[in-house]
Amino acid sequence: MTAQDHVVGPDGHVDVDVLSDLVEGLLTEAEAAEAEVHVATCADCRDTRDALAEVRVLLAGQPAEPMPDDVFARIETALADAAADDARSAAGAMGAEVPTPRPESTPGLASLPPPRPRKDPDIPSNVVDLDAVRRKRLGPMLLGVAAAAAAVVFGVVVATGGLDSGSDSHNADSAPANSRAEGSEQTLGATGKPGTGAGAPPGASAPSASSLAPSSSLPVYTSGTVQQLVGNLLNRQSVSSATSTGGAVGGSPSAGDSGSETGTGKAVAPVPSCVTSAAQKVADGRQPTASERALYLEQVAYVLVYVEPNGRDADVVIVSAACAEVTPQQSLSGSASPQPSRVLLSTSVPLR
Amino acid sequence: MSLSAESAYVDVSDVDLLALHSSGDPDAFGELVRRHRDRLWAVALRTLGDREEAADALQDALVSAYRAAGRFEGRSAVTTWLHRIVVNACLDRARRKAARPAVPLPEDLDQRIPAPAGEDPAVRGETRDVLLSALATLPPEQRAALVLVDMEGYPVDEAAKVLDVAPGTIKSRCARGRARLLPLVRHLREGNRVAGASVRPSDDGTGAVRPQPRVNGGGADGHQDGHRDGGVTR
Numbered sequence: 001m002t003a004q005d006h007v008v009g010p011d012g013h014v015d016v017d018v019l020s021d022l023v024e025g026l027l028t029e030a031e032a033a034e035a036e037v038h039v040a041t042c043a044d045c046r047d048t049r050d051a052l053a054e055v056r057v058l059l060a061g062q063p064a065e066p067m068p069d070d071v072f073a074r075i076e077t078a079l080a081d082a083a084a085d086d087a088r089s090a091a092g093a094m095g096a097e098v099p100t101p102r103p104e105s106t107p108g109l110a111s112l113p114p115p116r117p118r119k120d121p122d123i124p125s126n127v128v129d130l131d132a133v134r135r136k137r138l139g140p141m142l143l144g145v146a147a148a149a150a151a152v153v154f155g156v157v158v159a160t161g162g163l164d165s166g167s168d169s170h171n172a173d174s175a176p177a178n179s180r181a182e183g184s185e186q187t188l189g190a191t192g193k194p195g196t197g198a199g200a201p202p203g204a205s206a207p208s209a210s211s212l213a214p215s216s217s218l219p220v221y222t223s224g225t226v227q228q229l230v231g232n233l234l235n236r237q238s239v240s241s242a243t244s245t246g247g248a249v250g251g252s253p254s255a256g257d258s259g260s261e262t263g264t265g266k267a268v269a270p271v272p273s274c275v276t277s278a279a280q281k282v283a284d285g286r287q288p289t290a291s292e293r294a295l296y297l298e299q300v301a302y303v304l305v306y307v308e309p310n311g312r313d314a315d316v317v318i319v320s321a322a323c324a325e326v327t328p329q330q331s332l333s334g335s336a337s338p339q340p341s342r343v344l345l346s347t348s349v350p351l352r
Numbered sequence: 353m354s355l356s357a358e359s360a361y362v363d364v365s366d367v368d369l370l371a372l373h374s375s376g377d378p379d380a381f382g383e384l385v386r387r388h389r390d391r392l393w394a395v396a397l398r399t400l401g402d403r404e405e406a407a408d409a410l411q412d413a414l415v416s417a418y419r420a421a422g423r424f425e426g427r428s429a430v431t432t433w434l435h436r437i438v439v440n441a442c443l444d445r446a447r448r449k450a451a452r453p454a455v456p457l458p459e460d461l462d463q464r465i466p467a468p469a470g471e472d473p474a475v476r477g478e479t480r481d482v483l484l485s486a487l488a489t490l491p492p493e494q495r496a497a498l499v500l501v502d503m504e505g506y507p508v509d510e511a512a513k514v515l516d517v518a519p520g521t522i523k524s525r526c527a528r529g530r531a532r533l534l535p536l537v538r539h540l541r542e543g544n545r546v547a548g549a550s551v552r553p554s555d556d557g558t559g560a561v562r563p564q565p566r567v568n569g570g571g572a573d574g575h576q577d578g579h580r581d582g583g584v585t586r
């Protein structure tokens with residue numbers, strides 16, 4: 001087929017498709033030249049070419065309808081149902097071997113790897129279960145608040161997360177590993193660094209659940225309350241820091257003024273080393289500035305706070321206490337041995 | 353959970369939201385959906401041209417994404433990944449629909465797709481009606497390409513990633529799709545307010561906005577009268 005009979009048809013004009021290809025730059029050089037020659041002398045074809053441009057303008061000019069709220073509500077309900085399904089399949093697997101893969105149809109995922117249950121099989125099923133049960137109960141409410149209402153604060157950069165590759169932003173804000181306060185109240189065996197006042201030697205075995213405060217008395221952390229509660233925690237645990245901070249920071253360039261070195265002398269349960277181990281990805285060798293035992297996602301967990309050297313932000317890691325404490329769920333399911341802990345939340349909060 | 357739960361994510365990147373979701377944060381995926389809801393809706397609605405179909409497709413797609421999040425490997429932006437899942441779900445539906453006997457566009461299309469606030473509903477509704485009708489006549493792949501590139505303003509390369517084809521394929525689909533939509537422009541130029549009226553010399557009597565099949569290399573489609581009549585229909 002030659003350019004001649006391809007570009008200018010028997011009707012003496014350039015075919016609409018060819019003109020559109022011309023506009024889009026899809027013709028060969030010879031074809032394009034041929035078409036241009038014709039278009040330059042043919043008002044009809046110029047008009048058609050203009051109309052093709054109008055099509056683009058018309059398409060681009062269509063205002064998009066925002067997602068109707070009822071559609072959004074449908075979707076959040078479906079996501080809550082999905083979470084509940086996950087909960088059920090996880091519950092079904094409790095005490096059994098492996099979580100049962102959920103049969104599901106996945107329209108449109110042909111180009112993606114097959115979906116799988118979101119939780120890794122090596123994560124204790126009781127953890128999955130709690131997450132999912134909570135989602136089921138709170139689902140619509142969790143998802144239901146308009147973004148427009150999202151006024152405020154809480155700058156968050158997550159320092160780590162569940163992705164295994166490609167998320168290069170993850171460590172973007174990881175500060176130098178060893179520039180952190182080491183005089184913090186809680187001293188954690190996992191790093192092998194001696195502590196100054198927590199009472200328990202490094203690497204001390206985890207406390208038994210019975211010696212700890214009942215979970216009902218623990219502060220309840222949520223993603224929405226982390227900033228506030230961490231602020232409170234830092235205030236509490238740094239009460240005496242004014243008199244004890246000097247020189248406590250090993251190599252920290254700027255201690256800041258917002259409690260980045262916490263005080264000592266407050267009786268707080270030491271954090272089990274298996275918990276700090278789980279947090280090492282974020283801790284990166286740092287000692288927590290403050291910590292407390294708390295509830296997160298209805299699990300007993302440890303909140304570890306690492307104040308940045310600038311004193312303005314703190315990395316917060318919440319790690320389940322599963323490795324150190326037998327949960328009621330485990331008792332019920334008959335698996336009374338401690339499970340591995342995992343990071344439930346990893347975030348960064350601004351300090352005031 | 354309260355408003356503060358949402359504000360908590362103001363500065364969290366999409367990729368970090370997905371990571372939070374994968375690590376058990378119960379709110380993170382909802383925030384991701386909330387953040388991109390309008391764009392995802394626009395793509396689904398425009399690709400399928402039907403509110404119910406679009407809602408079904410979007411729901412399926414987002415549940416799939418919710419569960420596949422652990423597989424996200426960061427080779428593309430999260431929005432690209434989400435769009436790919438949504439667009440593929442829409443294309444699956446569109447193909448299934450195409451395999452069934454043609455269903456006429458609903459009479460109440462205008463009611464089903466409300467006009468955006470602040471526009472003249474009559475004018476907007478009519479144009480949108482005609483546009484959706486015209487888009488509905490395109491093969492799903494052309495429609496998806498046009499929706500992404502011309503309507504949503506995605507760069508060709510990005511649309512290529514979403515649809516998992518070469519950029520040249522996107523360009524070609526867009527070019528063919530635009531050519532097929534030419535009757536639409538003529539229709540609007542003429543200010544014909546009769547939605548659904550024939551917009552080219554009516555030889556099929558259906559009144560549909562239907563593109564002219566191209567006789568490849570020939571161009572002998574015999575509609576030179578189009579030149580006299582607005583000049584954009586052939």
